[in-house]
Amino acid sequence: MGDLIQMVVAKYNYWIYITLMMIGLYAMIAKNNLVKKIVGMNIFQTAIILFYVSTGAKRGATIPILEHGHGGHGAGAHMVHAADYINPLPHVLMLTAIVVSVATLGVALALAIRVYNRYDTLEEDEILAQIREK
Amino acid sequence: MSQQYPALLVIVPLLSALVISAAGWINKRLCFPIAVAALGVAAYSSIGLLLRVLDEGAIVYRLGGWDPPMGIAYYVDHLNGLVLTVVSVVAFLNLIASKKSIELELGDKTAPFYALYVLQVTGLLGIVATGDAFNLYVLLEITALSGYAMLAMGKDRAQLSTLNYLYMGTIGACFYLLGVGYLYIVTGSLNMVDIANLLPPLYESKAVLGAFIICLVGVWVKMAFFPLHAWLPNAYTHGPSAASSLIAPLVTKVMIYVMIRLILTVFTPEFAFNILAISKPIVWLAVVAIFMGAILALSERNLKKMLTYIIVAEVGYMVGGAWLGNRAGMTGAILHIVNDALMTLCAFLVVSNIAYKLKGYAFDDLKGLVRKMPFTMGAFVVAALSIIGVPPTCGFFSKWYLISGAIQAGQYAFMVALLFSSLVNVVLFFRVIEICYYEPFADDGGHGHGPPSEPMAEAPLTMLVPLFIVAAGLVLVGIYTGDIVNKIIEFAIPQGIV
Numbered sequence: 001m002g003d004l005i006q007m008v009v010a011k012y013n014y015w016i017y018i019t020l021m022m023i024g025l026y027a028m029i030a031k032n033n034l035v036k037k038i039v040g041m042n043i044f045q046t047a048i049i050l051f052y053v054s055t056g057a058k059r060g061a062t063i064p065i066l067e068h069g070h071g072g073h074g075a076g077a078h079m080v081h082a083a084d085y086i087n088p089l090p091h092v093l094m095l096t097a098i099v100v101s102v103a104t105l106g107v108a109l110a111l112a113i114r115v116y117n118r119y120d121t122l123e124e125d126e127i128l129a130q131i132r133e134k
Numbered sequence: 135m136s137q138q139y140p141a142l143l144v145i146v147p148l149l150s151a152l153v154i155s156a157a158g159w160i161n162k163r164l165c166f167p168i169a170v171a172a173l174g175v176a177a178y179s180s181i182g183l184l185l186r187v188l189d190e191g192a193i194v195y196r197l198g199g200w201d202p203p204m205g206i207a208y209y210v211d212h213l214n215g216l217v218l219t220v221v222s223v224v225a226f227l228n229l230i231a232s233k234k235s236i237e238l239e240l241g242d243k244t245a246p247f248y249a250l251y252v253l254q255v256t257g258l259l260g261i262v263a264t265g266d267a268f269n270l271y272v273l274l275e276i277t278a279l280s281g282y283a284m285l286a287m288g289k290d291r292a293q294l295s296t297l298n299y300l301y302m303g304t305i306g307a308c309f310y311l312l313g314v315g316y317l318y319i320v321t322g323s324l325n326m327v328d329i330a331n332l333l334p335p336l337y338e339s340k341a342v343l344g345a346f347i348i349c350l351v352g353v354w355v356k357m358a359f360f361p362l363h364a365w366l367p368n369a370y371t372h373g374p375s376a377a378s379s380l381i382a383p384l385v386t387k388v389m390i391y392v393m394i395r396l397i398l399t400v401f402t403p404e405f406a407f408n409i410l411a412i413s414k415p416i417v418w419l420a421v422v423a424i425f426m427g428a429i430l431a432l433s434e435r436n437l438k439k440m441l442t443y444i445i446v447a448e449v450g451y452m453v454g455g456a457w458l459g460n461r462a463g464m465t466g467a468i469l470h471i472v473n474d475a476l477m478t479l480c481a482f483l484v485v486s487n488i489a490y491k492l493k494g495y496a497f498d499d500l501k502g503l504v505r506k507m508p509f510t511m512g513a514f515v516v517a518a519l520s521i522i523g524v525p526p527t528c529g530f531f532s533k534w535y536l537i538s539g540a541i542q543a544g545q546y547a548f549m550v551a552l553l554f555s556s557l558v559n560v561v562l563f564f565r566v567i568e569i570c571y572y573e574p575f576a577d578d579g580g581h582g583h584g585p586p587s588e589p590m591a592e593a594p595l596t597m598l599v600p601l602f603i604v605a606a607g608l609v610l611v612g613i614y615t616g617d618i619v620n621k622i623i624e625f626a627i628p629q630g631i632v
Contacts, residue, residue: 028301041304048308052315090318093268097311100275107282108300114286114293127294 013054020047034115034122038108045101049094056090064088136186139179140195140208140263143218146175147256151249158245165248166233172252173229176259177222184215188621194265202265203325209265213398213468213626216618217262217391220475224383225255228479231600232376234593235486239374240287247287251380254280258388267314267400268324270392271307274356277388278303281381285373295368302355302365309352316345317400326400337405346401346410350393357389359449360423367430367442375486378438383478386445387471390452394467397456403631407459417545420454423447424551428558437495438485440562441478444521447555448474454548455536461631463539468623469615470532473520476611477529480517480604484510487593487601500566501573506591509598511570513605518563520608523556528612535619 008015020043027040064085112122119127150172157164187193192211196202210218229251240247257277264270282303286296318324320341321332336342351362358366366386370378397406407413427447434440452474455467487510488495488503504511520527533552540549592598611618 025305028305034297037301041301045304045308048312048315051312055315055319090315096268096272100272100279103279104275104300104304107279108297111282111286111293111297111300115297118293131291131294 013057014051017047017051017054020044020050032124034112034124035109037124038105038112041108042101042105045097045104049097049101052090052094052097056087058083058086060084061086136182139183139186140193140210141197142179143176143183143222143263144208144256144260146179147172147252147259151253151256154252155246155249158249162242162245165245169229169248169252170226173222173226173255176255177219177226180215180218180222180259183210184219184622187212187215191625203323203328206264206266206269207325207327208263209327210263211626212622213394214262214391216468216622216626217388217471218259220472221258221262221384221388222255224475224479225251225258225380227600227604228376228380228383228483231483231597232379232486234597235490236374236376238490239376243287247284247374247376250280250284251376254284254380258384261388262391265326266324267317267326267329271311271314274307274310277385278307278356281377281385284377285369285381287377288373290372291368292372295365295372299365299369302362306352306355306362309348309355311352313345313347313349313352316341316348320345326395329400330402333401333405337409343410346396346406349396353389353393353396354453357386357393357449357453358446359453360419360426360446363423363427363446363449366446367439370442370445371436371439375482375489379479379482379486382442382445382482383475386449387452387475390449390456390467390471393453394456394464398626398628403459403628407457407631413457413459414545416457417454417543417548420450420457421547421551423450423453424555428555431562432558435497437488437497437500437566438482440566441481441485444481444559444562445478448478448521451533451536451552451555454545454551455539458536458539458543458545458548459631460539460542461627462535462542464627464631465619465623466532466535466537466539468626469528469535469619472618473528473532473608473611476604476607477517477520480513480601480608481521483597483601483604484514484517487597490593490597491591497566497569500569503570506589507593508590509592510601511567513601514570515567516605516608518559518567520612522559522563526612527608528615529608531612531615 024040024044024047027043028037031037031040061084066080115127116122119130121127150168154165154168157168183193187210192209195208195210197206197208200206236244236247254277257273257280260273261270261277264273282296282300285299286293314324317329320336320339321329323329323332333342355362370382373381397403424447427443427450431440431443431447434443448470452467452470455463455470458464485495487507488500491507492499516527520529523529523533533556537549537552540546540552
C-alpha cells in the first residue's frame with residue numbers, strides 16, 4: 001500500500017493525465033448528446049497536451065530564456081546548464097497540438113450544427129430512431 | 135531541381151491548396167487546373183524521387199538546411215519511394231476522373247472541395263515522406279481534418295457518420311501522439327532514425343513497450359483494423375463519390391505504411407517480432423478481421439458499402455502479412471499496399487461512374503446495368519478479378535506472397551482466412567456481375583422479353599479514360615510484379631528478415 005501511494009504521489013502528473021483521458025473517453029462512449037461527446041473528445045486531447053507539458057518541467061528550473069544571451073563572447077560568456085531550464089521542446093510541440101485540437105473541435109462542432117439542422121436534435125438515440133424510421 | 139523533389143512533393147500541393155481557395159473567390163473554373171497542376175508536380179516529383187532512390191539509395195532531405203535530429207528531415211528510401219508514387223499517381227488519376235462527378239454532386243462547393251482534396255494529398259504525401267515522428271502526427275491530422283470536411287459534404291447520413299469518424303480518428307491520432315511522447319521521454323529525440331539508434335539498449339524498458347503498443351493501437355484505429363473498424367463503412371459510403379474514391383484507396387494504405395515504418399525503422403524487426411512475441415496474437419486478430427470483413431460484406435445489399443467492408447478485410451491481409459515476421463509476408467504486405475490502392479481506386483471509380491448516371495448504387499439499382507454502361511462494367515470486372523486474386527491481375531501476386539509467407543511462418547489460420555476471403559470475394563463480385571449482366575433492367579417491370587430497350591448511357595469520356603488507365607494498370611502491375619519486388623521491395627525490407 002505504501003509503495004502504491006508513493007508511486008501515485010511521485011508521478012502524480014501521469015495519474016492526472018490518465019484520469020483526464022479516461023474521463024474524456026468515458027464521455028465519448030457513454031454520453032448521448034453529440035456536444036457532450038465532442039467536449040469529451042476535447043478533454044481527451046487536452047489530457048495528452050498536459051502530459052507533454054508536464055514532461056518538460058524540472059524541479060527548481062526556470063523558463064528557457066538565456067538572461068545574457070546576446071554578446072555572449074569574452075567575459076560575459078557563461079556555461080548553460082540544461083538542468084536550470086525547463087525543456088522547451090515539448091511545450092513547442094504542444095503549441096502545434098493545441099492548434100490541431102482547436103481545428104478538430106471546430107470541425108466537430110460544425111458537423112454537429114449540420115446534424116442538428118437535419119434532425120432537429122443532438123441526442124444520438126433520437127437521431128438513430130429517426131434514421132431507422134426511414 | 136531533382137535535389138528538391140522531397141520538398142516539392144509536399145510544398146507545392148500545400149501552397150496550391152491556399153491558392154485554390156483564393157482562386158475560388160475569383161472564378162470557380164480556375165480551381166480544377168490549379169489542382170491538376172499541383173498534383174501533376176507532386177506525381178512527377180515522386181516518380182523522379184523513386185527513380186533517384188533506385189539509383190542512389192536512400193535520400194535524406196533536410197528541410198531548411200537544419201541537420202537532424204534538431205531539424206526535420208524527410209527520409210525517402212525504397213519503401214516510401216514506392217508508396218509516394220502510388221499515392222500521388224492515384225490522387226492525380228482520381229482528380230481527373232472525378233471532375234464531372236464533383237461538379238454534379240457538389241454544385242457551388244467545388245472550390246473548397248478542390249482545396250481540401252489537394253490538402254489531403256499534401257498530408258498523405260507528407261506522412262509518407264517525413265522522417266520525424268511528431269511531424270508525422272501533424273500531417274496525420276492535416277489528412278484527417280481535410281478528409282472529415284470532404285466526407286461531410288455528402289448526402290443523407292454523411293455528417294453523422296463523419297462525426298463518428300472524427301471521434302475515432304481523433305482517438306487514433308491522440309494515441310499515436312501519446313506513444314511518440316513516451317518515445318521522446320525515453321530517447322529525447324523525435325527523428326525516426328535517431329530514435330532507432332538510441333532505442334536498442336532500452337528495449338527492456340516498460341516505457342518503450344508502452345510506446346510501441348500505444349502507437350500501434352493508434353495506427354490501427356486510423357486504418358480501421360477490426361474491431362476498430364466501425365467508423366469506416368458509413369463514413370466512406372455516404373461521402374461524395376470523389377472523396378470516397380480518394381480516401382478509400384489511400385488513407386488506410388498509408389496507415390499500413392506507417393505501421394510498417396514503425397516496425398522496420400523506428401523499432402527494429404528484431405524488437406517487434408522477437409523481443410515482444412506479440413506477432414502470433416496480431417496475426418490471429420488479422421484472421422478475425424479478414425473473416426469479419428468478408429462476412430459483413432456478404433450481408434450488404436449496397437455496392438459501395440460492400441466495397442467498404444472489403445477494405446476492412448484487405449486491411450486484415452496487410453496487417454497479418456506484415457506481422458508474419460518473414461520476408462515473404464512483408465513483401466506481400468508492401469506489394470498489397472500498391473495493389474490494393476489501385477484495386478480500390480478502380481472499384482470506387484466504377485461506383486462514382488454509376489452514381490453519376492444512376493440514382494443510387496444499391497443492388498436493385500444495378501439490374502441490367504451492363505447494357506447501359508458496358509465500359510464501366512468491363513473495368514469493374516477487371517477490378518473484381520483483381521480483388522478476388524485471379525492472375526494476371528495484380529491481386530493474385532500479393533496474395534501469393536502473403537499465402538507463402540503464412541505457410542513459412544506456420545500460420546495456417548491466416549492462410550485459411552486468405553483463401554476464405556478470396557472465395558467470399560468470388561461470391562460477392564459474381565453476385566454483382568450476375569445482377570448487372572443477366573437481370574432485366576429495373577424499368578422493364580418484370581416482363582422484359584425481347585431485346586432490351588434501354589439505350590447505352592455511358593459515363594463521359596473524362597471519367598472513362600482514367601478508369602481504363604487504372605484497369606490497365608491492374609494488369610500491368612500484375613505482369614511487372616517480378617520487377618517491382620526484385621528492384622524495389624527487396625531493398626525496402628532490411629536484411630534481418632529472412
